[in-house]
Amino acid sequence: MSLLEVCVDDVAGLNAAIQGGADRIELCSSLAIGGLTPSAGLMAEASHHSVPVVALIRPRSGGFLYSAAEERVMLRDIELAAELGLAGVAIGALTREGSLDLAMLGRLARRAEGLQLTLHRAFDLVRDQTTALEEAISLGFHRILSSGGAPSAPAGAAQLASLVEQSRSRIQILAGSGINSENVAELLFSTGVQEVHASCRTLELEPAPELLAFGFAGPSCRATSAMVVRALKLCILEHGQNGNRPPFHLPTHRVSRREGE
Template sequence: MKKYQFEVCANSVESCLAAQTGGANRVELCAGIPEGGTTPSYGEISMAREILDTTRLHVIIRPRGGDFLYSPIEVKTMLKDIEIARKLGVDGVVFGCLTANGEIDSTAMQELMLASQGLSVTFHRAFDVCCNPKEALEQIIELGCNRILTSGQQATAEQGIPLLKELQEQAAGRIILLAGCGVNENNIARIAQETGIQEFHFSARESIISEMKYKNESVSMGGTVHINEYERNVTTARRVMDTIQAISL
């Protein structure tokens, strides 16, 4: 049987613990999930490191939501975050930088790669909005990244199967492709079978209703952006196990 690796996108220490209980090989700890993931706090990283013993801890290094064209001050911020993550004992970091033309920003990436020496590095889904994925794959390999998190430049990895298959063939074992976005217990086996990819990234979250008895739902903490602040999504061990079992049986 193929040796698969499972990474859970964890939005909290609670989700990290559920991922470990469910059998995940590693987590990618993120804050700001509605923005696609931003750098988590010192406290979150520190606590995650304390509770994870059988599951590896990777941390996203992304100073803000939005695009992946970073200013010099933002790159310096990312370098500081990598330094902090290293001191806290993480196993890997996750980042990606693009130029204004949608190409890999080799200059910024080289700086970040130098700061990340000794850590596992994943180039994240900035890859999915680059202008030439096949050329970008070669550049990322040359930079020395360990893996690329990608949905095949589609809204979900399942929709991106055709490109994922082509990229897996092009990579030819020189870099790991990590299929992510919309991966779940219902499609993981199909994605694996049709692409040949052996690493998968998923959230396995369920909605948890707030235990608040008093609620003032007329006030939004996001100002004009209204979300349900009395409900949150958390990774559950059950869904992690279900997803792993869907491909392992």
């Protein structure tokens, strides 16, 4: 049975994802820039729910080459996630040469002992994913979030399939980016992935003019939709019930052409 992880960056999104049937939550802030570490308050709020929650540990936007000071921030944020009772953390760090920073990741992983470990999409920027996958296994990661090194998981489907084959069930490949109810069945069939990651967000009404004028909001607003989560989850369930056969047509559970991430 395939699993749906929904990434959210606020309390409303957390509640919508759970209401829609998410199997796991990736908790963060600032989804508009790929996600950053969530606040202590948001982590505490998420810990009250029964759905497993993985906190993204990313101290800033941009690349994944981190300083010693940024590593200290990540170490403390990992400790906080553990103290608050979250199920896991998603981490990643690279070297200047474009490989996994094994030394830093080893220290972060040791600090996260007892938690589920996700290698986040820093993996998509490594130069040699075949080597990086083996390194992730050696470091004790439980899963790798990836779009196959492409801007979206459907575009990287061939590489995702290769990663699944290489993994031989030693680590889960969590497919993410650009996944929605219209393409998930074909993606599951063509890649063999068992876990899917999506934001399930839709465009909301434009914020009030005064919020825009003062810089308190951006020109567009996206929010997690329980209906979109439910539609995606239903497509995943239908795929499993069909014995993983390729669909004759795309699922008809369309909520919006703008849905998903």
